[in-house]
Amino acid sequence: MQYLANPARFLQIANAVLPWVWAAAALTFVVGLYGALAAAPADYQQGETVRIIFVHVPAAWMALFVYTVMAGASVMAIVFRHPLADVAAKAAAPIGAAFCFLALATGSLWGKPMWGAWWVWDARLTSMFVLLLLYLGYMAIWQAIEEPHRAAQIARIVALVGFVNVPIVKFSVDWWNSLHQPASVFRLGGPTIHISILWPLLVMGLAYTLLFLALHLVAMRSEIASRKIRQLRIARIGDR
Amino acid sequence: MDLAAPHTGFVAAAYGISALVLAGLAAVILLRDRKLRAEAEALGRQRLKDAP
Numbered sequence: 001m002q003y004l005a006n007p008a009r010f011l012q013i014a015n016a017v018l019p020w021v022w023a024a025a026a027l028t029f030v031v032g033l034y035g036a037l038a039a040a041p042a043d044y045q046q047g048e049t050v051r052i053i054f055v056h057v058p059a060a061w062m063a064l065f066v067y068t069v070m071a072g073a074s075v076m077a078i079v080f081r082h083p084l085a086d087v088a089a090k091a092a093a094p095i096g097a098a099f100c101f102l103a104l105a106t107g108s109l110w111g112k113p114m115w116g117a118w119w120v121w122d123a124r125l126t127s128m129f130v131l132l133l134l135y136l137g138y139m140a141i142w143q144a145i146e147e148p149h150r151a152a153q154i155a156r157i158v159a160l161v162g163f164v165n166v167p168i169v170k171f172s173v174d175w176w177n178s179l180h181q182p183a184s185v186f187r188l189g190g191p192t193i194h195i196s197i198l199w200p201l202l203v204m205g206l207a208y209t210l211l212f213l214a215l216h217l218v219a220m221r222s223e224i225a226s227r228k229i230r231q232l233r234i235a236r237i238g239d240r
Numbered sequence: 241m242d243l244a245a246p247h248t249g250f251v252a253a254a255y256g257i258s259a260l261v262l263a264g265l266a267a268v269i270l271l272r273d274r275k276l277r278a279e280a281e282a283l284g285r286q287r288l289k290d291a292p
Contacts, residue, residue, distance in 0.1 A: 037241050037255075048245040055258040098265045105261075106254040113247040215266060218273050225276040232283040239290065 005083050007224050014217045021217065025210035032207045035200025043197075052110040054200055057185075058208040060103035063131060064166055066096030066212060070138070071163035074156040084220070086152045087227070089159055090142055091219035095212055097135035104128060115179060123172035124180035131169055134162035148227070 036054035043050035070089040077085035107125070108118045119125065138158050145151035168175075173182045184192045191198055242248075 042242065042245065047247065048242055048251055049247045051241065051251050052254040055254055059258070095265065095269075098261055102258055102261055105257050109250045109254040109257075113250050211262065211266075215269050219269050222269070222273040222276045225273070225280040228280045229276065229283055232280070232287055235287065236283075236290075 007084065010084055011221060011224065014221055018214060018217055021210055021214040025207060025214055028203055028207035028210055032200055032204035035203055040197050040200050046114060049110060049113050050197065052106055053197075054204045056103060056106040056110055057201060058205040059099045059106060060128070061205055062208050062212055063096055063100035063103050063128070064169060065209070066092050066099060067131060067134070067159075067163065067166055069216075070096065070159045071166075074159040077152065077156055078160075084224075086155070087220050087223045088216070089155065090152075091223050092216055093135055093139045093142075095215050095219065097132065097139065099208070099212075100128065100132040100135055104132060120179055122179045123176040124169065124178050127165060127169040127172050130165055131162075134158070134165060138162070148230070 032054070036051055040051065040054070042048050070092050073082075073085045073089035073092070076082040077089070104125075107128075111120070112118050138155055141155045141158060142151050145154065170183075172178060173180050185198070185201065193201065241251075
């Protein structure tokens, strides 16, 4: 990790791997969408509505994963003072917020025909909504505080305190009586989903992960450029 | 996929909103990246030019 502490070295590596990551993401999306819309059978109870899970579940996984990345980066910033840790956390937040919004929106589109309601104040849904608020709050801190070091200090605390919500989202279906179905992929005893539905789900999960990786690298590159602009402007004022 | 099956509108809406949000997010991130990198490069060149 310290090897990547130099922004110039990070940019060199990011620029080299980005075309490959974009290509891998595109390819996995093609395979995943084929599996989701053509190869996977309709569910015997849910019918065609089951196809919503191929966009809903990966979005929910990514919403949790990206927040974990932000919390991990915040730890790196506090403990190791890694120069790119705050950049990584800040760049990840809007992407995670988009995934979280998609998990809620597509879940709602699944809930209406299956549960008869767009929304219920269920433990899983509510904790996921709290996660979206945490993302928005984290992003608001960076926007509201002009001084970057002060903003970074407060943002790190919000990322770490908010991380408490991640296991709550994950285990909410086990801890409380929930309308939402329990874990069916990442659970002790293995997945409970039939392989014909599981493989497109896992491929879509990989596609979402690769898309996040590509977008995150680009967003980090932008953030490094933004900081360089700030430094150059300050230097210009100093020169006058 | 059976397009005549019930609730296909919900399926189409879920895929539509996912495509829209992800494509929009990618566009915003890529356009911001292009703008900021060009600005940083221009400022860097200007600074070199202004250097005594």
